[in-house]
Amino acid sequence: MEATRKFTTPVIKKGKEITFIPKGSSKLAQTALNVWYVEYYYNGKQVRVKGGLNYHNDDHLKKQYEADVLLQSIKDDLANGYDPNNPAAFIEKEKKELITLDEAIKIFKDYHVTHQSRSKTVSTYLSKLTALSKHYPGALLKDINTRMLETFVQSKVDDGTYAHNSVKSAKRIIGTFFNVMVKKGYSTVNPKEGFDKKIKSTKELEEKHTPYTDADVKRIFEYLDANDKYAAFFCRMIYYTCVRPGEIRGLQVKDVNLKNNTITIRASVKKNPVDNKNQIIEIDRNFIKELEKLNLSQFPQEYYLTGSTMDIVGKKQVGINTPYQKLMTALNNIDKQDVIDNPHIKTSERITNKGYDLYSFKHTSNIKKYNAGWTLSQIMKANRHGSISMTEIYLKKLGTFTDTKHLEVPAI
Structure with missing residues (x-):
């Protein structure tokens, strides 16, 4: 035995040597009546494994076959690190x-649920990973390599x-x-490392978060003010505060301070609560009147600022997806009216095909700030961004919303 090995080579033990064979029997048949086991020594300690070998004492051939199978499995387990003194660890490893995959x-999904990741983030992760799993049905996690990911x-x-x-x-x-699989011990390497950077797509990106034109934003708010007060308030809040839609949903009455003209974005509400700190934003004077209309003092402090599609402020x-769906309903209704007014309107000119959504109000707000003279650093602060980029x-x-036709190029 090599000095580095912890165990001896396992062998099949078949009991005492047969010295008497009854008439009509055989040595093999008599040997099958003995108690069989596989024996080896682990760190000098004797280990015997019977593994159900002695259920077939009347069939030597079957007993021999099962003994061979047991012997080989024990050899394989020992070669792969099995410790008879700690079988649970080996089972977990196996x-x-x-x-x-x-x-x-x-497991990855449960990990993110436990860490309270946003449901939208988890859904995005799962859509890509499920597609990978469908591409390699039944694949073991350990078999997924860089080349397979590239393919x-x-x-x-x-x-x-x-x-x-x-x-x-x-x-x-x-x-x-x-990375999560490595962290949890299910993988030793991250096959994404070394991924071919040349894999790129030339497919045109679908337009989304497109800033509103002045004409369209006017039409939308005229419609919302007349037909959906809740969506009108929600969209104006995005425009004036640049608070993310998901964060707006989590704001409560207690977070709005009209005496100081501030809104507190609690750490539990923030999209990225990395620093576990609340953030304070100032309320634009044009939005103060929208908040004053709500008469917030009449509601319990724990009520949600946008918790009711009927009364705006609500208990839950x-x-x-409610704010997004309400905006999309409004755009669809505007679209239908446009088609009635102008049956020959081009598809690309329809308001539902311009890439507008909730985040478009934030994009519009930032462009208008810039054109009004705000600096990048001021806009960055207003958005609570971590970087100028x-x-x-x-x-x-x-560029789409910047007019240069009346400007003169300085002479040289």
């Missing part, structure tokens, strides 16, 4: 090594599913997934 994705993403590019941002998102999500949070994302459509 379970992790044999986990499928599907099972790993469920999967390239297939999504080739069939037109992934645009450029989707490719970046898929890489990020896959990397995050395997509205559904996560993040703020610049909201200004990428700036």
